[in-house]
Amino acid sequence: MTVADGLSEIVLPDDPSLGPEVQIDYPGYRSTRWRAPNQPLVSVPEELHSLAGPVFGEDTVCSADADLTRQHDGEPIGERIIVHGRVLDTDGRPLRGALVEIWQANACGRYRHDVDQHPAPLDPNFSGAGRCLTDDDGRYEFITIKPGAYPWGNHENAWRPAHIHFSLFGRLFTQRLVTQMYFPGDPLFPFDPIFNSVRDPKSRALLVSRFDLAETVPDWALAFEWDIVLGRGGSDATPIEEHE
Amino acid sequence: MKTPSQTVGPYYTIGLVRDRGDQSRLADDGIPLVGTLFDGQGEPISDGLIEAWDAAGGRWGRSGTDADGRFALRVPADASHVEVYVFARGLLRHQWTRIYLDDPGDDPVLGSVDPSRRGTLIAQRESDGLRFDIHMQGDDATVFFVH
Numbered sequence: 001m002t003v004a005d006g007l008s009e010i011v012l013p014d015d016p017s018l019g020p021e022v023q024i025d026y027p028g029y030r031s032t033r034w035r036a037p038n039q040p041l042v043s044v045p046e047e048l049h050s051l052a053g054p055v056f057g058e059d060t061v062c063s064a065d066a067d068l069t070r071q072h073d074g075e076p077i078g079e080r081i082i083v084h085g086r087v088l089d090t091d092g093r094p095l096r097g098a099l100v101e102i103w104q105a106n107a108c109g110r111y112r113h114d115v116d117q118h119p120a121p122l123d124p125n126f127s128g129a130g131r132c133l134t135d136d137d138g139r140y141e142f143i144t145i146k147p148g149a150y151p152w153g154n155h156e157n158a159w160r161p162a163h164i165h166f167s168l169f170g171r172l173f174t175q176r177l178v179t180q181m182y183f184p185g186d187p188l189f190p191f192d193p194i195f196n197s198v199r200d201p202k203s204r205a206l207l208v209s210r211f212d213l214a215e216t217v218p219d220w221a222l223a224f225e226w227d228i229v230l231g232r233g234g235s236d237a238t239p240i241e242e243h244e
Numbered sequence: 245m246k247t248p249s250q251t252v253g254p255y256y257t258i259g260l261v262r263d264r265g266d267q268s269r270l271a272d273d274g275i276p277l278v279g280t281l282f283d284g285q286g287e288p289i290s291d292g293l294i295e296a297w298d299a300a301g302g303r304w305g306r307s308g309t310d311a312d313g314r315f316a317l318r319v320p321a322d323a324s325h326v327e328v329y330v331f332a333r334g335l336l337r338h339q340w341t342r343i344y345l346d347d348p349g350d351d352p353v354l355g356s357v358d359p360s361r362r363g364t365l366i367a368q369r370e371s372d373g374l375r376f377d378i379h380m381q382g383d384d385a386t387v388f389f390v391h
Contacts, residue, residue: 020246024336035289035380037388043356043391054297111258112258113257129259130259165253177249202245230246231246
């Protein structure tokens, strides 16, 4: 069997009909097999579409949480980058006060986690976790280092493209999103079943950040811009209330 | 067009279960609610994440699953139900279920579920609290919702 033959089982052809929906039983990503639901999903009544979600106050974050390069005594090794963008609903309205949480591997492709046994060094100056609330225009910004690609056991010679994990809470319960941000032009894209589990190429492209020369800080850091669009906000959305 | 979902992966605790105290209590004086997250082979899922939301009371919490697939929350005693999102490696999108603290009788959401599967959404009462196991697949699979 050639490598190309093997790949055809790992990455399926594009299917634009799926739109933004990820294929939850994507066979090339092995862990889906016994975990993705295989019984019919039940549609909730219409009124639950506009159910308010949790709201997180300023006490959830501190300003240091958004700079992953200053959480230890020294600076982490790696390519310093700025990752920024807006959180919007599908009508283009900014979501303010949205909690954004991120986590990532270090520059060598190693996570600070007991389960990660990739033989690449840990960085004593990098934890790889950040969070912030979006501002009034829905903007977020993190300073971090560019994560490395890393091998994983999914199939022979499997490597994840470099990515940052993102978790977002929108205004509505149904706007909850956990996803991954990728970097433009990554040569591993055609071989990664997780990235390709979004089978519509236009939707898949929404997972890829844009190199942003305008926000690059000379002599200091490159910048990448990535807007995140949560589901429909709904005109009848319940007003925001602080939860305890 | 909305941004697609991707799996939370095996290392989510770095970003989502961290230093800001115990997130597992929706209410400090709530009822203990424990359960195990199972895969389709009946094996516990040890890298799952459960988020619970009492929308009526505005109370939220989350718990990772441990080596035995167990999660533990405290849920408000006065809530009829909590909305739940399940995240895990292997789940490319989180899954929505609902825990009724007690059989609600006539309820529009439970009523929309096939009668044979309604029991998967109702917590079991035990001497020291509530139990709610989550089965991702199989004949006894928990009901998951879409919107």
